[in-house]
Amino acid sequence: MYRYDEFDAAFVRQRTEQFTDQVARRLSGELSEEEFRPLRLMNGVYLQLHAYMLRVAIPYGTLSSRQMRMLARIAREFDKGYGHFTTRQNIQYNWPALRDIPEVLRLLADVEMHAIQTSGNCIRNTTADHFAGAAADEIADPRPIAEVIRQWSSIHPEFSFLPRKFKIAVSGAATDRAAIRFHDIGLQLVRGPDGGKGYEVWVGGGQGRTPMIAKLIRPFIEETELLAYLEAVLRVYNRYGRRDNKYKARIKILVHETGEADIRADIEEEYARLKGGSLTVPAEEIRRIEAYFTLPAMPPRPEASETLDTARASDPALALFCAQNLHPHRVPGYTSMTISLKPIGGIPGDATAEQMDAVADLAEAFGFDELRVSHEQNLILPHVALDDVPDVFARLVSMGLATANAGLVTDIIACPGLDYCALANARSIPIAQSISERFGDAQRQRDIGPLSVKISGCINACGHHHVGHIGILGVDRKGEEFYQITLGGAPGADAAIGSIIGHGFLADQVPDAIETIVDTYLAVRRDPAEPFLLALRRVGEAPFKEALYGTR
Numbered sequence: 001m002y003r004y005d006e007f008d009a010a011f012v013r014q015r016t017e018q019f020t021d022q023v024a025r026r027l028s029g030e031l032s033e034e035e036f037r038p039l040r041l042m043n044g045v046y047l048q049l050h051a052y053m054l055r056v057a058i059p060y061g062t063l064s065s066r067q068m069r070m071l072a073r074i075a076r077e078f079d080k081g082y083g084h085f086t087t088r089q090n091i092q093y094n095w096p097a098l099r100d101i102p103e104v105l106r107l108l109a110d111v112e113m114h115a116i117q118t119s120g121n122c123i124r125n126t127t128a129d130h131f132a133g134a135a136a137d138e139i140a141d142p143r144p145i146a147e148v149i150r151q152w153s154s155i156h157p158e159f160s161f162l163p164r165k166f167k168i169a170v171s172g173a174a175t176d177r178a179a180i181r182f183h184d185i186g187l188q189l190v191r192g193p194d195g196g197k198g199y200e201v202w203v204g205g206g207q208g209r210t211p212m213i214a215k216l217i218r219p220f221i222e223e224t225e226l227l228a229y230l231e232a233v234l235r236v237y238n239r240y241g242r243r244d245n246k247y248k249a250r251i252k253i254l255v256h257e258t259g260e261a262d263i264r265a266d267i268e269e270e271y272a273r274l275k276g277g278s279l280t281v282p283a284e285e286i287r288r289i290e291a292y293f294t295l296p297a298m299p300p301r302p303e304a305s306e307t308l309d310t311a312r313a314s315d316p317a318l319a320l321f322c323a324q325n326l327h328p329h330r331v332p333g334y335t336s337m338t339i340s341l342k343p344i345g346g347i348p349g350d351a352t353a354e355q356m357d358a359v360a361d362l363a364e365a366f367g368f369d370e371l372r373v374s375h376e377q378n379l380i381l382p383h384v385a386l387d388d389v390p391d392v393f394a395r396l397v398s399m400g401l402a403t404a405n406a407g408l409v410t411d412i413i414a415c416p417g418l419d420y421c422a423l424a425n426a427r428s429i430p431i432a433q434s435i436s437e438r439f440g441d442a443q444r445q446r447d448i449g450p451l452s453v454k455i456s457g458c459i460n461a462c463g464h465h466h467v468g469h470i471g472i473l474g475v476d477r478k479g480e481e482f483y484q485i486t487l488g489g490a491p492g493a494d495a496a497i498g499s500i501i502g503h504g505f506l507a508d509q510v511p512d513a514i515e516t517i518v519d520t521y522l523a524v525r526r527d528p529a530e531p532f533l534l535a536l537r538r539v540g541e542a543p544f545k546e547a548l549y550g551t552r
Contacts, residue, residue, distance in 0.1 A: 001293070002147050004112040012114045015043065016105040016106055016114075019105065020102035020105075022036065022039045038120070043101075044114075045101060048422050049422050050420070053092055054104060054115055055092045056090060056092070056115050057116065057117070057125045058089050058090050058091060059125060059146065060132065060170070062371070064111075066111055070111045075352070075353040078093065079095045080094075080095045083351060085350075086349065087377060088127060094416070117155075121162045121166075122162060123168065128169065129173055129177040130177065132173075133293055133295065135327065135328070139174065139190065140189055141172055142189050143293050144293050145223060145226065163241035166184045167185075169187070175493070176491075177375070179467065181491070181493075181495040182207055182214070182466075184204070185203055187199045196223075198221055199221050199223065200220065201216075202215065203215055203217045203251065203263070205252060206252040207464060210250075214252075217260075218264075223286060225276075227281055229267075231270075236266045241253075295383070302333055307386075320446070321393055321402060321404040323404070324408065331383075334385055336383070338379075339359060339396065340402075340405055342377075342378070342436065343401075344436050346433070347433070348432050349413075349414070351379070354399070359379055362381060362392055367381040367382065376411060378411070405442075408448070408449075408451060409435075409448055412436060412455060414429060417457030417474065421458070424457035424474070425459075426474025426476060426481040426482070427457060434507075438514070448521075452469045454468030455472040456472070464491070466489050466498055467495070467497070469533055470486070472486075472514075482504035483504050485501050485505070490533060501544060517548070520547040523543075
């Protein structure tokens with residue numbers, strides 16, 4: 001796990017003191033809210049419907065038990081006792097008092113955390129596969145290069161005021177679990193002809209008002225030249241990206257309007273000027289950073305665990321949890337464990353201070369002091385011995401965190417919606433809760449199989465509804481909340497944008513509509529092994545439309 005050096009520590013402390021002065025001037029009235037807005041956004045502070053919100057960065061989704069305990073303390077002392085983990089692998093506090101935020105930032109700095117560049121028109125927190133460094137299907141750990149990107153992008157003088165916010169994601173596995181094709185820049189780690197590491201560079205993906213799948217702009221760039229290539233992409237965007245219309249300001253619009261061939265030529269021309277220069281990262285520097293991300297000293301274990309097999313045979317709940325919430329580890333005898341923050345009827349992504357403390361204890365006792373935040377708004381223990389799974393599960397049960405639904409219909413992604421967000425048109429949380437309750441039976445979820453439901457409270461798509469197998473978008477129609485449903489989205493290598501299936505539904509009609517879609521899928525699939533997406537692509541939308549609306 002990366003540790004701050006002297007520059008990082010001094011930089012974060014300096015920014016905290018600067019913002020302390022800015023908050024004092026806002027509270028005294030010396031700064032108006034309009035004058036304060038760009039200053040707070042540079043430090044992760046939003047003004048929502050009811051209060052300020054603070055978004056804390058968790059770079060590439062990795063944190064220690066010490067850091068998790070600090071997040072719990074902040075929730076307990078400065079919020080309402082909980083935090084909300086996001087699809088950007090960050091955490092948000094929805095109720096801090098503005099006067100307290102400088103002290104929160106000081107506490108975060110004590111554990112090498114901050115809120116810088118979690119908002120504003122800059123390069124945001126770089127995200128990665130939540131199983132990075134542990135997954136059995138991984139080519140290499142992508143987090144070291146994500147750390148290189150973090151260092152390069154932090155308060156970059158040229159890219160602090162871009163036309164619009166900018167998001168980068170990195171995947172190092174054969175399976176894309178970082179949704180790289182829906183980011184401004186997506187990076188897929190690959191091996192070159194000589195076996196050396198490099199990256200595919202995907203540019204121009206995104207969701208929001210105009211969802212687009214990124215284009216493969218370069219099939220291979222050496223890892224030492226990656227920063228130079230990223231700089232070239234950002235320079236082209238900063239030069240030509242639209243600033244006259246915020247709805248057309250993202251790089252995806254620039255790629256679309258310029259054309260794939262022309263934007264590639266512009267980037268390559270800029271890269272030619274940068275290649276081999278000061279942005280070339282020495283291989284030894286990359287190796288130095290990689291040393292922070294080596295696997296912990298994991299004692300050798302048998303590939304199979306008799307302890308786990310025996311416990312699983314006598315405990316159906318544990319057996320269900322193991323089937324759903326464990327992921328293959330690269331080291332025999334170990335697993336990566338998903339801790340679901342989606343209890344049936346709960347608020348997706350929320351964790352109480354007590355739960356955060358308890359998870360920190362688990363990481364310390366069973367997980368080599370390491371935790372992850374996933375894009376699905378869950379937590380991960382990346383390195384757990386198979387022998388320890390029964391004990392970890394028992395503790396999860398005691399703290400209400402043992403829901404065995406990772407990847408199933410109740411593992412719902414939802415934005416805060418109109419309960420918190422000033423931009424939202426409709427509520428997301430109650431919709432997620434009602435669907436979760438409707439499909440709460442564990443066996444029924446298993447019978448349905450893998451199925452992603454994603455909910456957004458407005459067109460900004462913070463709930464990623466465009467890439468849900470079933471997507472739900474809340475809209476306002478003459479003061480009444482309606483919900484459009486999309487089908488067929490996918491965030492990975494089979495990237496797809498869901499299609500609107502028909503007219504919207506009132507809030508209390510949504511669970512019935514989702515149940516109709518699920519029942520239709522169960523009726524048309526060839527067998528239980530055919531997943532929702534393949535069945536939909538095979539039969540088309542017609543059976544679903546007919547079931548929902550009675551017409552073809």
